[in-house]
Amino acid sequence: MKTLVMVFAMVVCATTGDSLLKHGMTQIGPVTVTHAGLLHSFRAAMSSGTIWFAILFLIGFMISNMTVLSWADYSYVMPASAMGYAAVTFVGMFALGETVSPRRWIGVALICAGVFLVGQTKPRTTTVMEVAR
Numbered sequence: 712m713k714t715l716v717m718v719f720a721m722v723v724c725a726t727t728g729d730s731l732l733k734h735g736m737t738q739i740g741p742v743t744v745t746h747a748g749l750l751h752s753f754r755a756a757m758s759s760g761t762i763w764f765a766i767l768f769l770i771g772f773m774i775s776n777m778t779v780l781s782w783a784d785y786s787y788v789m790p791a792s793a794m795g796y797a798a799v800t801f802v803g804m805f806a807l808g809e810t811v812s813p814r815r816w817i818g819v820a821l822i823c824a825g826v827f828l829v830g831q832t833k834p835r836t837t838t839v840m841e842v843a844r
Contacts, residue, residue, distance in 0.1 A: 728768030735761035
């Protein structure tokens with residue numbers, strides 16, 4: 712149960728962080744790849760509350776991801792965390808007003824099917840070797 716709760720935290724934190732980052736960077740505008748343009752974009756990003764809030768959520772994602780990786784196999788965690796891609800697609804469409812192509816919807820459906828299949832297996836299929844301290 713704790714693994715599922717942390718996977719849920721991973722998906723929520725990643726989706727929220729990515730969505731806020733997209734929203735914040737949209738407010739800043741396009742990044743110009745020149746010295747002055749990069750400096751301007753960096754200053755604007757560092758002064759944006761939305762981007763800092765996004766960074767906090769992405770740190771939450773990293774912490775929950777590392778925690779789940781300590782409990783479950785990589786082949787279990789990564790497909791489960793890919794469920795966030797489906798969530799980001801819905802958020803992008805409904806909250807950010809992005810257009811989602813039929814091909815992308817097919818990809819989301821395949822990801823969800825893969826997550827369902829992986830979710831039907833045990834989180835750990837390998838033995839854990841204890842590290843001597």
